Amino acid sequence: MTAKRQKLIRAVAYYRRSTKKQETSIADQRKAVLKYAEANGYEIVDEFIDDGISGDATEKRFAFLRMREEASSRKFEVVLCWDQDRFGRFDSLEAGHWCYPFRQAGVRIVTVNNGPIDWEDFTGRMMYSMQQEAKHQFLQDLSRNVLRGQIEAAKAGSWIGSPPYAYRIEGESKNKRLIPGDPVHVATVKRIFSEYVEEQRTLTDIARRLTTDGILSSGGSKRWKPSAVRVILANPAYTGLFRSNTYSYSKYHGYRDGQITKGGRRGPNDESDWIVFKDHHPPLVEKRIFNRAQRLLKRNEGRKCRYSRDENPYLLSGLLVCGNCGSLLWGIKNRGQSKVTTPQRYECSKRRREGKNACEGCTVGEQDVLDYLVQFIEENFIPTKDQTRLLSTAKRGKLKQSDLPKGFKKLKRLLVGDRGSASIAKDTHRRLADVEAQIAKAQRNLVLLDANNIPAAEERISQLSKLRDDLKDAAQQTPSENDVNELVSDVLTKLFWLCSLKEDEMRPVLNEIHRITIHTTGRGGGSARRYIFDHGDIEFAGTSGCSPHPEP
Ligand SMILES: [Zn+2]
Incomplete structure (x- = not known):
């Protein structure tokens, strides 16, 4: 009853109900407002009622308009409402237009639900709720506009997203052209195709060679991964082809049958919806070579061991290293003699x-290296006595530790070093953890990627997952000391064979060798320079090098 002794605040009540049935009725609003006024010291001097009019149609709210006009007459200080929404739903600009006269007259808004509302606070809240409501629509519009922009750009032949490795972008938005970039990168792309198609090297082999040669990958990494090589080999942009809308990623819209349609989904698009330009930019690779690369990729798909050199005409591919500079030796193509079998050479x-x-x-003939290898094995592992017996044991099955203890010990040290089988297991677990972390990271990054890069990233994740599964298998089969001995016997047996093998049968044996550093003496100059083979430093693959799969 203290309120009655105070001077009452002059107020008007404003009630509004839109056409929505579920809203609080005018009668209920009035009941609540009168109760609130009574309890809080307000005297209701007038009532304004808009019934059946929605909150955003302010120009049709005649009662509201009248109230606004009367605000300047100083007959009341406060507008009392059930809640903020009764007063109105405006966007932020409109709110200023409709509310300004009230502010000017010093009239405040008080709601039953929230009490007195600060004008600043009111506008802020109004904007917030408007934004919330608008957000969904906004995102849809944005999605449509982004897609429309991209499709328009694509139809104009403007490149979308980041350029492929070895290209750079020239031109403004909507007219972005690809032109060859860094000459080293251009040469690298050509080299990758040539090594894959002409030299028939594996992805792993190519990646390893690029890493050894200190060429930076597309991500700027010093270490090339086989998957990065694959991404380049599979990218038709290198033939000058422009392709867009091959993949959808939008949640709201897609480009189908020549128009932007509602309803998005992630996934590859029908070929009929692609936007394609042939001879769009300068090619780095001939179409013929590119097509051969695709056939090879398809054939090699899912092939388990990428280390296999079974189909490489260069038997020692990826094994030989220059004794002068440490670079890998490459096979020399025998020009114009394709039908004549000539001994392979490496430079x-x-x-x-x-x-x-x-x-x-440093140039060397294949036969020189093979002869040297056999000689090395004979000298190191084969005792002068009992040679015939041991060779026949080797050919029948397996050479055991007891057959030649010294050679066995020596080879075992070469293969696993001084480490036991436990540290091999530790290696596998470390790599497994590493790969799992890489998968998690790649999956996190997926949402941040540009649409063009998503297929490549997904490809990468699937490759990593395969590697992880293989590593899991390997981790479960941690080699015991017995397993290691078994492996040494196996290699020893193979090495024995090597001494009596024909060239073709040598392939599996050569897989046991990690690297041979070739030392030669060079004579003469220019193109007449000749090299004489001196010796090689042989490194065996060992169990860590022979891990079931190459490093990613
Ligand atoms: Zn060199």
Whole structure:
């Protein structure tokens, strides 16, 4: 009853109900407002009622308009409402237009639900709720506009997203063209196709060679991964082809049958919806070579061991290293003699790529290396006594530790070093953890990617998952000391064979060798320079090098 002794605040009540049935009725609003006024010291001097009019049709709210006009007459200080929505739903600009006269007259809004409302606070809240409501629509519009922009750009042949490795973008938005970029990268793309198609190297082999040669990958990484090589080999952009809308990623819209349609989904699009331009930009690879690469990729798909060199005409591919500069030796193509079987030769890749000043050079014939290898094995593992017996044991089955203890010990040290089987298991677990972390990271990054890069990223995740499964298998089969001995026997047996094998049968044996550093003596200059093979440093693969799969 203290309120009665105070001076009552002059107020008007405003009631509004839209056409929605579920809203509080005018009668209920009035009941609540009168009760509130009584309890809080307000005297209701007038009532304004808009019934059946929605909150955003303010120009039709005649009672509201009247109330607004009367505000300036200073007959009341407060507008009392059931809640903020009764007063009105405006967007932020409209709110200023409709509310300004009340502010000017010093009239406040008080709601039953929230009490007095600060004008600043009111506008802020109004904007917030409007934004909430508008958000959904806004996102849809945005999605449509982004897609429309992309489709328009694509139809104009403007490149979307980041350029493929070895290209760079020239031109403004909606007219982005691809032109060859860094010459080293351009040469690298050509080299990757040539090594894959002509030299028939594996993805792993190519990745390893690029890493050894210190070429930076597309991500700027020093270490090339087989999947990065694959992404390049599979990208038709290198033939000058422009392709867009091959993949959908929008939640709200898609581009189908020549128009933007509602309803998005993630996934590849029908070929009929692709936007394609042939000869769009300067190609780096001939179509013929690219098509052969696709056939090879398809054939090699799902092939388990990428280390297999079974179909490489260069038997020692990826094994030989230049004794001068440490670069890998590349097979020399026998030009114009494709039908004649000529012995393969290998030369320093650095000298081939960078010219005769880059490295003194190192060229060697395959047969020289093979002869040297056999000699090395004979000297190191085969005792002069009992040779015939041991060879026949080897050919029948397996050479055991007891057959030649010294050679066995020596080979075991070469294969697993001084480490036991436990540390091999530890290696596997470490790599497994590493790969799992990479998968998690790649999945997190997926949402941030540009649409063009999503297929490649998904491809990468699936490859990593395969690797993880293989590593899990390997981790479960942690080699015991017995397993290691078994492996050594196996290799020893193979090495024995090597001494009596024909070239073709040598392939599986050569898989046991990690690397041979070739030392030669060079004579003469220019193109007449000749090399004489001196010796090689042989490194065996060992159990860590022979892990079931190459490093990612
Ligand atoms: Zn060299």
